[in-house]
Every structure is written in structure tokens, then in C-alpha cells.
Amino acid sequence: MTRLYLSNDTSARAAGADRLAQAWAHVPDVELVRTSSRGAFFLEPLVERDRPGGRMAWPNAKPEDLPNILAWVGGTPVDDIPFLADQRRATFENFGITRPLSLEEYQRRGGLKGLERAVSLAPDAIVQELKRSQLRGRGGAAFPVWTKWQVAKDQAAEQKYVVANADEGDAGTYCDRMIMEGEPFRLIEGMLICAKAIGATRGYIYCRQEYPAAAQTLREALTIAERAGLLAVEGIPVHLDVFLGAGSYVCGEETALLESLEGRRGVVRAKPPYPALSGLYEKPTIVSNVLTFATVPSILARGGAWHASLGTDQSRGTMTLQVGGRVKQPGLVEIPFGATLAEVIERFGGGMAPGARFKAVQVGGPLGSLFPASGLDIPICYDAFARAGAILGHGGIVVYDDATDxxxxxxxxxxxxxxxxxxxxxxxxxxxxxxxxxxxxxxxxxxxxxxxxxxxxxxxxxxxxxxxxxxxxxxxxxxxxxxxxxxxxxxx
Amino acid sequence: MSKPALAVLLTRHPRKPPNILQTLLEVQASLGFVPADALPEIARSLDVTEADVAGVLSYYPDLRTARTGRHLIRVCLGESCMANHGAKVLDRLRAHLKIEVGETTRDGRVTLERTYCVGTCPVGPSLVVDGDVIGRVRPDQIPALLEEYQ
Known part of the structure; x- marks a missing residue:
């Protein structure tokens, strides 16, 4: 039996992965395993096969490529793909390797170690670990995560909430979708660590309706986690549910999200009070982006100091960029903060797509500033972008060509x-x-x-x-x- | 949907406090849209005013008050698809179907909508047809693609 790996990520499927799966479904002695995606989407559909020393990959595979793959003809070692080899994956280290709904594979690759450590710590010690890590919210506002947790933890309330903001509305970004579809247990683990730290017993994942596969995968993952007895902290059940949005961009703003979660029009609330003090149903609530929660397990498992050792002065850890638009190699790039915009576009984006000439790049979604060719020396970190009056947002980098009006x-x-x-x-x-x-x-x-x-x-x-x-x-x-x-x- | 069937749907998940958005999404999941004449019953079942329900219904772009065509085509106009000239895909669809965004063809075959990002940016321009995302769409593929959706 030959085992082949093929991503089940929505982007891989949109690029034709399901056509391969259908074509090869009844081939004798071939087992097709659907995994998360490596994020090298310019190579999707990407087929992989085990080999001693690391997997081999066949990029942009077509149904008729199967005989070559079975005969080891034409493949490339995954480790030799520069787009991947040059990254420093932490949150996305398992992507493209594991099956999204296999709790066993998640654990085998280090999953749940962060939660195990958190369970052994007092809430204060968990918050201190987050403080040491200097993690800032990855949704766009870049607020220090530990301060929110501290505030919510210190409230005496009979009910507190943990809410994952999965309303990833910034066009050009999809890392939250990849996490929910590709490694849902990482998000769940991060939310459980937060629940333990602040004393929450209920949580929601507010997922945009444009992401049906993410919502479905999460629901299945929650069922699996529940059966495995994971959805509890020190014997007290933690109820997590998926809640679907209905197409409103502003619901990605945390107070509008809470209004929407309560079933009303998704209209922003005036702040203060901040949600950590008075959020969902006026109870202390931590609202954080999916990527933020997904970063937390590694911080607990490896220690806050490990996270703080990566990146730049005000921007610690790795940044998950989604490089796209008219570049040659669109995809997900996780690297420590500090590389310049030009380096990212050239080294990972591979420069412009054939026939296209650079005109401008927009960083940080539909509210992000445009940079001309002369502005690309800016390092990718929060302070440099703030000084330029720009934002990193959720890490979207969209390159426009000279045919753009x-x-x-x-x-x-x-x-x-x-x-x-x-x-x-x-x-x-x-x-x-x-x-x-x-x-x-x-x-x-x-x-x-x-x-x-x-x-x-x-x-x-x-x-x-x-x-x-x-x-x-x-x-x-x-x-x-x-x-x-x-x-x-x-x-x- | 008949009145009794709607009533069954509305009592299936009694919840406190009432959640208007979730209820409307459930009604839409069953019926394909939220009929205007169902508002009084929805309001009663949740113990809120009709104005509350109407306010939520009109706020969210994905809640509909009319049935869509047999096929629903959503064209992504997020920045990444715009950079990849996805607007040309939309132009081609409008010209071919002879309808504007938000309209349904007279034979009820296709409803055309736009959306701001479906999260498949690296394989854009993207279209969502009846829930399936199709990536790397070129304008010249539109006529053949439409043939598949009768």
C-alpha cells in the first residue's frame, strides 16, 4: 500500500485537490491521506509521499501524474523547497504534515503539552508566562495579551467567557481559516489555557459564514475533544461552541462581535468598559484572534522566554504573513518579526508573477496603507509600521501590478x-x-x-x-x- | 414552509437569553431565506419585538428575504482577488448572465452576488458556486463554467 498525502484545505481544494482525490479514489494499493496545507499555495495541489529522511513532494499535481509519483519520478524533497525551508515555523510547524482531526497525531507532535503545563500552574503563573512572552494580539490591534488576561482573571464574577474571534474579514488573510481547518485542536488548547487562567467555563468561536469548512471541522474537533475528556479544567467542564456570523465585516471588531454573538445587530460599543471587564452579557470576557489563541500553547509548552527571544524589541515572536496578490509565490509565511517588506516579497513571494510589474503593495487588509516601490525597506514589526502611520493588521500583504487603476x-x-x-x-x-x-x-x-x-x-x-x-x-x-x-x- | 413547520423549528432550540441572529440563521438554513411574513411569529417565539427582528434581518448581508436562484454565484472582491483582476471575472459574469450584482436571472437559474474575501486569496481570483470555492478563475473560463450549472 502506497500512502500519499494531499491537503484538504479550502484553498488547496479550490486549486483542484478534490479532482485528484476523485481520480485516485479507487486506485488499488494507494491510500490518500488528507492533511492540512503547508501554506505553499502556489504549489497546490501538492502531493507528498513518505521517504526515509523526509517527504517527497509533487507540486501542481494532475490526475495523470500518479504513475510518475508511484515510480518516484519528478518529485522534490519537501525540505528543499526554499519557500518552506527559509521560514521559521512555530504555530504552523505541523501544517501539511498531520490530519486535522487526529487528536493522536496532534499529541504525537507536541500538542496538549501547553495545556498540561497550564493545568499544573496557578492562574497568576500562567499570566506571568504570557507577560514574559510579550505576546501581542495578532488580530490587528496588537494589544499585550497578558494585560487582558490579568484584568479578566482579577474580576470576581459567577460567569466569565473566552471568545475566539474567527471573523477573519481582512481580505488577503486566511491564517485563521488554515488553523481552524488544519489544526483545530491548537485553537481549542489555547482557549482552554485562557479559560484556566481567567476562570472561564464557557466559550465561543465566532466564525464567519464564509468559512463553512472551518466551522464544520471545529465542530467535529470539539466533539472529539469532548469525548476525550479534554473540555474541562480541573474537573469543571468548559463548554465551547461555534457561532456563525452572517457576512458583516465590522463584526471582526471585538465589541461588534459581542453584540452579534448576543444575536443583535453587529454595532460597535463605546469603550471603556473593555470586554475583559464587561464583555459578553456584561461579564468579563477575553476576546482574542484565532492566531493569538493558537500561539498560546507553544508559549506554555516552551516558555515565555522562548517566545520573547524571537523578533524585535517591541514585536516578539513570529509574524504570520500571507503574501499574495500579483506575486509569483502566494502563500503563508511564518518568520520572526524584523525582515523588511522588500525581503518578504522577493524571498518568499518570489517577486512578481510572470508578465506583471510592481506598482504598490498594501499591508494589513482593506484598512492598510499602500507602499510604493520606494517604501519597501520598512521592517515588518509593529513600531516601524506605527511610525509610518501604517498597520501590520492580521499580516495580509497584497501586491498590485501596474495594470491596477x-x-x-x-x-x-x-x-x-x-x-x-x-x-x-x-x-x-x-x-x-x-x-x-x-x-x-x-x-x-x-x-x-x-x-x-x-x-x-x-x-x-x-x-x-x-x-x-x-x-x-x-x-x-x-x-x-x-x-x-x-x-x-x-x-x- | 408551512406555519406549523416554522413553529416546530422555532421551538426546537428554546434558549435564554433569546438569540435573534442564530434563530434567523436557522430559519434561513431550513427555508433558504427568511420570509417577511414569518417575522411576527419569530418575534413572539423569542419574546422580542418585530422591530428587533427586522433590525437584525436588515443588518446582515448574508440574511436574505427572498429565495435565490437555483445556483448562487458569489464573486470575491477582496483586495487579493482585486489585485488579481477578479473584477474582470465579475464583468464577464454580468455580461454573460445579463444581470447586475444582487439580481437573479429571469429564468431563476443564477443569482449573482459579490463578497469581500472567502479566504482563498493565494489561489484567487475566487468564485463560490453553491458553496464550492473555485480558484484561479480566468474570465475566459466563465461561459464553460456556467454551462455546468443549469
Whole structure:
């Protein structure tokens, strides 16, 4: 029997993995094991086969490649793929290797060691370990994780909650989806460690509806974990449930998420109080991004000092980047903070796709700033990006080619905000519509003098007077597009 | 759905406190949409006002008040798909189906929608057809692709 490995990740399936699985389903003496994905999506569908010393890989496999694979013809050692070899995987170290729903394989590769250690520690000691790690929230806000845990832990409340923010709405990002589909037990383990630290007995994973496979995998993983007796801390059951969203981007903002979880319109709440003090049903609640929770098990297992030893001064640990757009090698890149944007695009992205020429890169999702070719020397860390008025967000890096119309892209950004604004703050609700209208007029050749001044003025109001990051950050991609490509906005 | 069937659905998961969004998602999962005339019954079953239910229903883009066509095509317009010129895929679909975003073909075959990111960015431009994600879509593949969905 020959065992072949093929990813079951949604992106691998969208690239044709299921066609291979169907074609090879009834081939005698071939066992196809569906795993998580390595994240080298430019190589998917990627077929692998065991060999002493490490797996062999057949990239971009087609159904007719099976005879070659069985005859060991044309493969590449996985360890020789530079895109993977040059990374420093921690949270994603098992990706592409294990079956997502095998608790046994998860444990064999070090899973549950963090939880075991946490169970042996007092809540204070767990929070101290997080403090030593200097882990900052990976969803986008980059808030020190330990301070939230400390606040929630210190509350005397009969009910506390742990909520995983799986509303990964930033376009260009998918690492949370990969975790939920590929190693759901890592997320569950991180949430259980948090539950133990703060004394929570209930938790939710708020998953966007665009991720049906992630929600399904998580539900199955929770059932398996429950049967294995994992969903308890010191004998007290911890109930974890998956809750589906309904297509609203702003529900990725933590207070809007809580409103939505309570079943209402996903409108942001004014802060303070912060959720750690008063969150879900006004109880102390830790809301953290999926990637943040998934980073916690390694911190407990290897120690906070290990995490703090990676990265730069203010940005410790690894950053999970999702390099995409018009690059040659789109995929997931986990490396310590500190490499420059240019290095990441060249070394991992492999430069531009054939025939494409670089125009700009956007970092941090739809609210992230655009960088021109002259701005790529910036190191990837929170402080350098903050100094540049930019954000790392959730690690999305989208490269645009020179066929991109910047005016049309700017209009798209404003239209997105107008579509997704929850409507609570006037600057965001009305400013985004007015911004879109101004750009549409420019596009139609009906621009008037002073339009760009008006847009700049509107942007300042949105930045200063919106409650959440959607209104505050929405002007940035538009303003940076105008700053770096002014010629494209002079249409009148 | 008949009135009694809706009633059964609404009493299946009595929950406290009432959760309007989850209830509407369950109704939609059964019926394919949330019928406007079901609002009073939904409100009663949750002990909330009709305005509360209508507010939630109108807020979320993925909650529908009308049945979709036999096939639902969602075109991703997230930044990564935009960078890969996914807007051209949408243009091709609009031209071929002769409908705009949010509309259904007159024969009820296809409803066309846009979405902001389905998380398959590295294999974009992406389309979601009846829940299946199709990656690396080229505009010239659209006519043949549509043939598969009658």
C-alpha cells in the first residue's frame, strides 16, 4: 500500500485537490491521506509521499501524474523547497504534515503539552508566562495579551467567557481559516489555557459564514475533544461552541462581535468598559484572534522566554504573513518579526508573477496603507509600521501590478467601507458614502476643483471621530493611493 | 414552509437569553431565506419585538428575504482577488448572465452576488458556486463554467 498525502484545505481544494482525490479514489494499493496545507499555495495541489529522511513532494499535481509519483519520478524533497525551508515555523510547524482531526497525531507532535503545563500552574503563573512572552494580539490591534488576561482573571464574577474571534474579514488573510481547518485542536488548547487562567467555563468561536469548512471541522474537533475528556479544567467542564456570523465585516471588531454573538445587530460599543471587564452579557470576557489563541500553547509548552527571544524589541515572536496578490509565490509565511517588506516579497513571494510589474503593495487588509516601490525597506514589526502611520493588521500583504487603476482601487476601498459601516458613527456612515461619491465623480470625468481637499478633510474627520478601526483606518489606503500616485487622481 | 413547520423549528432550540441572529440563521438554513411574513411569529417565539427582528434581518448581508436562484454565484472582491483582476471575472459574469450584482436571472437559474474575501486569496481570483470555492478563475473560463450549472 502506497500512502500519499494531499491537503484538504479550502484553498488547496479550490486549486483542484478534490479532482485528484476523485481520480485516485479507487486506485488499488494507494491510500490518500488528507492533511492540512503547508501554506505553499502556489504549489497546490501538492502531493507528498513518505521517504526515509523526509517527504517527497509533487507540486501542481494532475490526475495523470500518479504513475510518475508511484515510480518516484519528478518529485522534490519537501525540505528543499526554499519557500518552506527559509521560514521559521512555530504555530504552523505541523501544517501539511498531520490530519486535522487526529487528536493522536496532534499529541504525537507536541500538542496538549501547553495545556498540561497550564493545568499544573496557578492562574497568576500562567499570566506571568504570557507577560514574559510579550505576546501581542495578532488580530490587528496588537494589544499585550497578558494585560487582558490579568484584568479578566482579577474580576470576581459567577460567569466569565473566552471568545475566539474567527471573523477573519481582512481580505488577503486566511491564517485563521488554515488553523481552524488544519489544526483545530491548537485553537481549542489555547482557549482552554485562557479559560484556566481567567476562570472561564464557557466559550465561543465566532466564525464567519464564509468559512463553512472551518466551522464544520471545529465542530467535529470539539466533539472529539469532548469525548476525550479534554473540555474541562480541573474537573469543571468548559463548554465551547461555534457561532456563525452572517457576512458583516465590522463584526471582526471585538465589541461588534459581542453584540452579534448576543444575536443583535453587529454595532460597535463605546469603550471603556473593555470586554475583559464587561464583555459578553456584561461579564468579563477575553476576546482574542484565532492566531493569538493558537500561539498560546507553544508559549506554555516552551516558555515565555522562548517566545520573547524571537523578533524585535517591541514585536516578539513570529509574524504570520500571507503574501499574495500579483506575486509569483502566494502563500503563508511564518518568520520572526524584523525582515523588511522588500525581503518578504522577493524571498518568499518570489517577486512578481510572470508578465506583471510592481506598482504598490498594501499591508494589513482593506484598512492598510499602500507602499510604493520606494517604501519597501520598512521592517515588518509593529513600531516601524506605527511610525509610518501604517498597520501590520492580521499580516495580509497584497501586491498590485501596474495594470491596477489606483483611482478605481480607491473607489473600491471607499465603497467597501460604505457597504460595511455599521452606521453607529456619523463620520464613518456618511463620510464613506461621500468619499465614494467624490471618487465616482472623478472617475466619470466630472471632478471639480477642491474635490481632493474635500476628500482629505472628510478623511481627517473619519480618522478623528470614528469609534472603531473601520472608520478610523478606512481613509488610509485612499490617502496613500493619492499620495503615491497623484497623477491618477487628476481627472478633471 | 408551512406555519406549523416554522413553529416546530422555532421551538426546537428554546434558549435564554433569546438569540435573534442564530434563530434567523436557522430559519434561513431550513427555508433558504427568511420570509417577511414569518417575522411576527419569530418575534413572539423569542419574546422580542418585530422591530428587533427586522433590525437584525436588515443588518446582515448574508440574511436574505427572498429565495435565490437555483445556483448562487458569489464573486470575491477582496483586495487579493482585486489585485488579481477578479473584477474582470465579475464583468464577464454580468455580461454573460445579463444581470447586475444582487439580481437573479429571469429564468431563476443564477443569482449573482459579490463578497469581500472567502479566504482563498493565494489561489484567487475566487468564485463560490453553491458553496464550492473555485480558484484561479480566468474570465475566459466563465461561459464553460456556467454551462455546468443549469
Amino acid at each position: 489606483m483611482l478605481d482601487l480607491a473607489r473600491h476601498f471607499m465603497a467597501f467601507t460604505a457597504d460595511e459601516s455599521c452606521g453607529k458613527c456619523t463620520p464613518c456612515r456618511i463620510g464613506s458614502v461621500r468619499g465614494r461619491e467624490i471618487l465616482e465623480q472623478l472617475q466619470a470625468g466630472r471632478g471639480r476643483s477642491g474635490d481632493l481637499d474635500l476628500l482629505a478633510d472628510l478623511s481627517e474627520t473619519m480618522k478623528a471621530a470614528s469609534l472603531c478601526a473601520l472608520g478610523q483606518r478606512a481613509p488610509y489606503p485612499v490617502l496613500t493611493a493619492i499620495e503615491h500616485f497623484p497623477g491618477e487622481f487628476r481627472k478633471n
